[in-house]
Amino acid sequence: MPTDSQPELNQSDPAFISDQVSQARRYYLDLNPSTNDALTVVCGGVERTRADYVISRDCFPYFGMELVTEGRGEVWLGDRNFSLTPGVMFAYGPQTPHRIVSRPEFHMRKYFVDFTGHEAEAALRQTGLLSGSTLLATRMHELVALFEMLDREARIDGEIAGEVCRHVLQLLFAKIRQCCLAESPTMPRAYETYERVREHIEKHFLRLKNVDEVAAECDITPVHLSRLFRRFGGIGAYRFLLRKKMNRAAEMLLEERLLVKQVAEELDFSDAFQFSRAFKRIYGIPPNQLVESRQAALEAIKRSSS
Structure with a gap:
């Protein structure tokens, strides 16, 4: 994709x-x-x-x-x-x-x-x-x-x-x-649970480390959590959590200009290698390549407009 x-x-x-x-x-x-x-x-x-x-x-x-x-x-x-x-x-x-x-x-x-x-x-x-x-x-x-x-x-x-x-x-x-x-007030109960869990992830994704933590804090089993996200979200619960983290990572790299090592520390990864592997899993390229390609493209635009 x-x-x-x-x-x-x-x-x-x-x-x-x-x-x-x-x-x-x-x-x-x-x-x-x-x-x-x-x-x-x-x-x-x-x-x-x-x-x-x-x-x-x-x-x-x-x-x-x-x-x-x-x-x-x-x-x-x-x-x-x-x-x-x-x-x-x-x-x-x-x-x-x-x-x-x-x-x-x-x-x-x-x-x-x-x-x-x-x-x-x-x-x-x-x-x-x-x-x-x-x-x-x-x-x-x-x-x-x-x-x-x-x-x-x-x-x-x-x-x-x-x-x-x-x-x-x-x-x-x-x-x-x-x-x-x-949409109506009588939405399926399973979807209401999915909404509650997804909103919890969106609010707390920076500190949440895995699906087990999400399930425990939302008082459901990891298996039930996985089924909810497959049914209503189209992706696994862990991938949703990881995508939220990597979206934030991209913002820190491109907008806040933090180094890869700094982003890894901010997102509580054990090291830059583990973070880079997770980033590539979501974006298809390592974080350094994203930063380099963005910088090259911006420089090309500046040259063409000068």
Whole structure:
């Protein structure tokens, strides 16, 4: 799976794409779609919001659909306000005023896809996402897999890339109808437990060392904890915990300019080698390489602008 990149290095994003993100991986398939097509994927991707992330639009050129996989925030759809937590999906149309805000202490990571066409509204409405409310994915990992497939297929050169992506989007619509439900006060008890545990990890991930500690503090068994995260989160509980730690590590490396050894000490790893191995497990590259590639890219931008 490709890793998310640093968004400020991309100079070709259209005006409606936010730059209030710390990481992003985006694709642009058809920014000038035909008005005669039934359904066209315009663009999409995945992004991690910054603390100051705010999107406020009275209108939008396409239909948009988003899935939150990490963090917390809020969304206003028209005059209705909803909390955003992992597994929550929401959508908007060209005439839907919407505002999306990330909670500063819980930066969101979310997938999105924008699309248009004369069948787009009806297809989206069938999922329940144009009812002015949000949906909750009970099997989030299945939806993530389809968002990732859209990303992968959109990057393949060829005349039928658009057609393939259209079929993947239609499959995504069907999958939403299969594994999403409208949020209500009568949510399944298992999901309520998952939410409680996930929020505990998000608040205390810096001091938590392993899944056994999480389970003990949340008064559930490690086996039950693992099942909850596989069912509702799409990843294991330890990987979720490790990802939170490595997200913080990336911030310390890139924004606070700490050394690898310093970050390892801050996150309570036994040594820099153990930390580097954990970092590579999440990002696919060691921390030193991330810092070096970021610095090289920034220097290249400076040279090109001088």
